[in-house]
Amino acid sequence: MSNWSAYRHLTMGQLRLFARNRQMLFFTMLFPILMMVGLGSLIGGGSSISLHGYVINEDGGAASGELAAALLAVESLGMEAADDRNAALEDLRNGDTQLVVIVPAGYGDAVSAGDAGIEVFYDEKNMTVSQLGVQMVSGVVDGVSKQITGYVPAVTVEASPVESLELRYIDFLVPGIVAMMIMSTNLNGVAGQISSWRERGVLRRMQSTTLSAGTFIAAQITARLVLNGLQAVIVLLIASLVFGTQVNGSWLLLLFYIVLGTLVFMSIGFIIAGTAKTPESAGPIAGLISFPLMFLGNVFFPVQDMPGFLQPLVQALPIVHLSDAMRSVMNAGAGLFELVTPTLVLLGWLVAAFALASRTFRWE
Amino acid sequence: MEQEAIIEAQGLVKRYGSFSAVNGVSFQVRRGEVFGLLGPNGAGKTTTMEMIEGLRKPDEGRALVAGFDTVTQLDRVKAVIGVQLQSTSLFDLLTVREITEMYASFYKKSVPVGPLLESVNLTEKAKDRVKHLSGGQKQRLAVALALVNDPVAVFLDEPTTGLDPQARRSLWEIVLRLKEQGKTIVLSTHYMDEAHVLCDRICLMDQGKVIALDTPEQLIYNLGADQTIEFQLPAFAEMERERQEQVRAVLRTVPAVTRVEERQEGFVLYAGDLQSALTGLVAAANENGLLLERLSTRTATLEDVFIQMTGRSLRE
Numbered sequence: 039m040s041n042w043s044a045y046r047h048l049t050m051g052q053l054r055l056f057a058r059n060r061q062m063l064f065f066t067m068l069f070p071i072l073m074m075v076g077l078g079s080l081i082g083g084g085s086s087i088s089l090h091g092y093v094i095n096e097d098g099g100a101a102s103g104e105l106a107a108a109l110l111a112v113e114s115l116g117m118e119a120a121d122d123r124n125a126a127l128e129d130l131r132n133g134d135t136q137l138v139v140i141v142p143a144g145y146g147d148a149v150s151a152g153d154a155g156i157e158v159f160y161d162e163k164n165m166t167v168s169q170l171g172v173q174m175v176s177g178v179v180d181g182v183s184k185q186i187t188g189y190v191p192a193v194t195v196e197a198s199p200v201e202s203l204e205l206r207y208i209d210f211l212v213p214g215i216v217a218m219m220i221m222s223t224n225l226n227g228v229a230g231q232i233s234s235w236r237e238r239g240v241l242r243r244m245q246s247t248t249l250s251a252g253t254f255i256a257a258q259i260t261a262r263l264v265l266n267g268l269q270a271v272i273v274l275l276i277a278s279l280v281f282g283t284q285v286n287g288s289w290l291l292l293l294f295y296i297v298l299g300t301l302v303f304m305s306i307g308f309i310i311a312g313t314a315k316t317p318e319s320a321g322p323i324a325g326l327i328s329f330p331l332m333f334l335g336n337v338f339f340p341v342q343d344m345p346g347f348l349q350p351l352v353q354a355l356p357i358v359h360l361s362d363a364m365r366s367v368m369n370a371g372a373g374l375f376e377l378v379t380p381t382l383v384l385l386g387w388l389v390a391a392f393a394l395a396s397r398t399f400r401w402e
Numbered sequence: 403m404e405q406e407a408i409i410e411a412q413g414l415v416k417r418y419g420s421f422s423a424v425n426g427v428s429f430q431v432r433r434g435e436v437f438g439l440l441g442p443n444g445a446g447k448t449t450t451m452e453m454i455e456g457l458r459k460p461d462e463g464r465a466l467v468a469g470f471d472t473v474t475q476l477d478r479v480k481a482v483i484g485v486q487l488q489s490t491s492l493f494d495l496l497t498v499r500e501i502t503e504m505y506a507s508f509y510k511k512s513v514p515v516g517p518l519l520e521s522v523n524l525t526e527k528a529k530d531r532v533k534h535l536s537g538g539q540k541q542r543l544a545v546a547l548a549l550v551n552d553p554v555a556v557f558l559d560e561p562t563t564g565l566d567p568q569a570r571r572s573l574w575e576i577v578l579r580l581k582e583q584g585k586t587i588v589l590s591t592h593y594m595d596e597a598h599v600l601c602d603r604i605c606l607m608d609q610g611k612v613i614a615l616d617t618p619e620q621l622i623y624n625l626g627a628d629q630t631i632e633f634q635l636p637a638f639a640e641m642e643r644e645r646q647e648q649v650r651a652v653l654r655t656v657p658a659v660t661r662v663e664e665r666q667e668g669f670v671l672y673a674g675d676l677q678s679a680l681t682g683l684v685a686a687a688n689e690n691g692l693l694l695e696r697l698s699t700r701t702a703t704l705e706d707v708f709i710q711m712t713g714r715s716l717r718e
Contacts, residue, residue: 047507051496058495058531238491246455246485247551248477249508402457 041253048257056265066227070219070273077338078208078281091137091171092120092129099146105156105182106141112178130159137171212277213364214337216270220299221335221357222328223269224262228307229314229324236402237317245401255399259304266300267293286371292364294374298384299360305391312398336361356387408433408555408586409454413463416449423449425610426463431555431588436581438601439590440704442714446610447590448488451557454588455485468554481509484548486541488559494533498524498543501532502550509551522546522576538569545576555586562596574600594704604704608712621707627660627672630706631679633697634668652690657682663709672702 056063095106110117117139120126126138138159148154158175235241244254277283285292307324314320332338334348335357344352352358359380366372366380374381409431416424424446431437439447452458454465456472456479464471470478492501499515506512519525522542527535535543541561548556558577562570577600580587591597597604598618606614606621614621622628638649653662653669658678663670673679676699687694709715 043507044504047504051493051500051504054500055493055495239487239489240491240493242457243485243487243490243492243547244508246457246480246483246487247505247508248480248510 041250044249044253045257045260048254049260052257052261053264056261062227066219066223067269067272069222070215070269071276073218074208074211074215074273074277075280077211078277081207090116090118090135091139091175092126092135093117094120094123094126094138094140096123096143097141097145098143101146101149101154102141105145105179108178108182109139109175112174127159136160137175139175206281208277208281209283209369210340210365211338212274212281212283213368214335214361215277216273216296217299217357217361217364218332218335218337219269219273220266220296220360221303221331223266224300224303225307225310225328226321226324227262228258228304229310230321232308232311233314233317233320236311236400241401251399251401255308259301262304263297263300266296270296283368285368287367287373288371291374292367295360295363295367295384298381298388299356299364302356302360302384302387302391305388305395308395309391309398312395312400331355331357334358336365354383356384359383406433407431408468409437409588410466411450411454411463412465414450414453414460414465415462416446416453416458417461422610424453424460427607427610427612428463429605429612429615431586433554433586434581434584435602436577436587436589436600438597438604439588439607440592440594440597440601440604440708441607442592442708444609445607447592447607448559450607451559451588451590455483455557456480457485481511481551482554484551484553484556486544486548486556486558486561488563490544492532492540492543492547495531497529497531498535499528501543502546505547506550511552512550513552515550518546518549521549521579523572536569538565538572541565541569541573542576545573549580549585553585555588556580558587558589560590560592562591562593570596594708598704606704606708606711608708608714613711614707618704621704622702625661625672625702625707625710627674628702629673629676629679629699630702631671631673631676631683631697631699632668633683634695635692636695637693649690649692652686652692653683656686659683661710665709665715668696670706672706 093106093109095102106119110119117137123138123140126135129135130138140157140159142155142157145154145156156179158172160172232241274283274285306327310324310327311320314323334341334344334352335355336352337357341349341352341358363372363377363380363384366377370376407430411427411429414424414427415422427446427450429437439450441447449458453460454467454472456476459473464473466472467479468482470482472479496504498519502515502519506515516525519528522545524539524542524546527539532540532543545558545561548558561577562573565573574596577587577589581600589597589600601618603615603617604621605612614624616624635649638646641649650662653659653671656671656679658673658675659671659682660674661672663672671679671683680699684694686692705715
């Protein structure tokens, strides 16, 4: 079967081109990794951040005293004992402190009943710092809880607002970086490569053989999926080694979104390559599209933070939903059913972009 | 026609806007011959070839290869032709062998890669990346790729343009070897010597049209005079118009001269009988007090044929 053989040879050929184009590989990997390591250690890293918080013991029993003492004993938390709940919360609102931990009245009795809870308030604007605090508080409480019951958790941290149960900034950042990498290697890569092949007559030469456009495109897709899969794994590995990020959800689902994202952005790349007036303009057009998408795209900061008038636009962007889906899988361990919206939006983009790409594809 | 026609161009027309790049080109190529399209840049050679290869749709007329229509039966055509495009670049980072195997995989039927590379003298370069090949080697690789499916007809579009003389000769040898193997070859060029050495028949093209089609020998013979005498008259440019006319008349009446041409580099006289013409020219020059400089004689070439038919040089 010549189609199968052509597909295999073209896929291998493209992978060889990737592997031998060291410069391209280096820069497509370097940028995301630098971004991640740079932003990650600047904002989301960890050890040098100083915290301040209040512990308010409203119970006054033995169990609550023990917990409060444990919290106060953690040096890096910078906790201070206080009495007035309202004054402490006022300080939090003013940004004078980042955490308020309240051991409510009746805590002692609740511990005996095996159903105790504490309240943690934090400044959601200063997410990184306060989340770190919440995690540390959580750790302390976990320890105390285990002491009380012998490894059966009896005390749980109730963090509010629950909205940002998320973790550190780096955990937010890494899935965004992977999404951004998928977007830029495919959008820019496909648009640049295909249009340059067209300009140099590489495609025309292939057109004069019995090779079908379908086989050619299938091989392109396969090779790019392999490349993107590897790139994503490398970024995730570095993130895991340097920052200890994890994939809480299914790897398979994560892979599904890597594939989906690759296909969407490849199709868009093909459209650009097919419609650019001159081959030289395809690269810059792709850059012009992908650059703002990097900032509007839920990559570095949440789209919720963007002005309202931008929301309709932002909510329609594939990169937003790709970042969102990957983040939900990695951080919250979300399953496919919780990700219906991003999945549908991405599939919609794929269908539309693929249809347009196959209409605009030209060998010459 | 005694031999079977393997390629037929029938009234091919290709327009770009109001400009006709090819304007009613018809010819037949016989099985096993080397058929040359000779003409200056912009004559329509490449467009004509690409319509026969199925890469461009003719606006009018049609082309058949091995009996298949290049528009309606394109896949059948592609399977039996091999193409070397004028300015193909290949994947720079793949090796010669990798690219050849890749192109072989595009066809249902292909020849073994080893002997193919051997036939274009690239065996030693098989493991080298395309990036590191010389111009001549790249062009030989392009020819190898055109042969990978064991085609009936091979199209070579200006295969030696930009190559040094040695690389050109090496490519000529390959083309002649292919001819010995019975391949039909359509070759475009703007080098008259190349057309003369390689081609069985030549289709002379200018401004989108066929202006002559015959064997190289017959084309030159048709000039009516296959010897030329070239010389300069250093004082000619400074002469008065009347005197210039006189000189022209003198030259025209030299015995055995059939045609006089004024070119930038001097005068060219065409003659059937070189000896009579030369003696006559020298006598006429002496009589009229003309000084002949840089006098030389040669056999007429395809270039002369082209100039006679168009009034312009091939290189213009």
